[in-house]
Amino acid sequence: MPKRHFKRPRTPRFAALTSKTASWSMNRRLAAGIAVLAVLAGAAGLTAYLTASTDKPAGSPPPASTSSSPSPTASTDVEDSASVPKPPSTHDPVEFAKAAAGALWSYNARRTTQPQHLAGLKAWMTTESKYTDWDSVASQVPDPTLWSRMHDNGQYATAKIAEGHMPQAFTKALGDNPGAITEAYVYVVTVSGKQSIAWRGGGAGAEGRAITLAVQCRPDRHCALSGVSPRVAP
Template identity: 45%
Template sequence: MVAHAAHPGSSSRVRRRALLGTAVLAALVALAGLAAYLARDGRSVPENPASKPYIRPRALLIAPKTRDPIAYGRAAAAALWSYDTRAYSQSELRKALHGWLTAEAQYADPASVDKAVPSAVLWQEMAANGQFATARVNEGHFPHAFTQALQADPGAITQAYVYAVTVSGKQSIVWKGSPAGGAESRSTTLAVRCRPGRPCALVGVLPSVAP
């Protein structure tokens, strides 16, 4: 974040843009604290066959070129819930996920993305067991608090074009010696930036889920 600007007016504008970029995140974090992981309701989702993905290592997922914030949020959640210790390193996964972030550094929150990746030490242990995970996205939507804010002030989104998207689904994990693996319901709320006429990009991952 810029600490100084050439002119007082410029400094004010830079500070205002930064605040606008984080306003949606800050508001939803406060609201989501009351309903953290409420969406972990164990919905029934068909599981991926354990044998198929274990035969062929998974490639790193690439961000789609879409202007739909919900479609982008669904794809980003799938990327965050997927990994393959047989195919790439922990640092390569982090680098790939950072590629989903907006190029505008004042809005991007790479630290929130890193928190979704297993630590380097844990990754080594998982790699020794050939562990990998696949994601099945069930649905994505704008959180209730976000839609209420838009209804109250429809023009507010045009200031930063940051959308909140909550995604739910299931993560299936497989490792050597356990072809059946295990699975659990997952949900997350993401901040997605979709400027008019440009593909969407990830801003960050909220620490709690906004229903």
């Protein structure tokens, strides 16, 4: 059988759909995201890092990292699943962020409703309201109308994670003030990988993705998601 060439789907891809739903609030999210992550960091040095990290556009891929080997949870395949996977039980913020990125880049509009998908992602969030930016996570998901169009098109996506790392500026700021993390225990992690999308009729495509996440990992409990940074950090 000849190799199928990529063609643009009749229904916009997930990335295109989310850009429409998020574009109107981008300026608000940029300001809110910086403020939320500054609170999560809890120190002047980390606040300066988070503000500086917004200089790069959200779609810019981070540079290569030495931590490039995928973890067992780094690949999220929802083709045969109707719900968002459960968060892993780990105390490692990088491993958790890689799994969380896989969950954010995966969906199954064929079998899951938009509210069900949001409920699945909600389970990844920290229960500490002071350190939760749910809006930044929910904004990654298309609204119910667009989700319905994706459902009609039989659309689903899977994710392959390439690597995850704490940005150098974050680790330096943390090294300069190690006590800063002990209030919120929120870490900044950048993850890169690939999202593969398929739809009814055999159509398919793939694109590189990158995202920066705030992950809370207290010593006495497993990691949880705090929010999505509005920009990708180096």
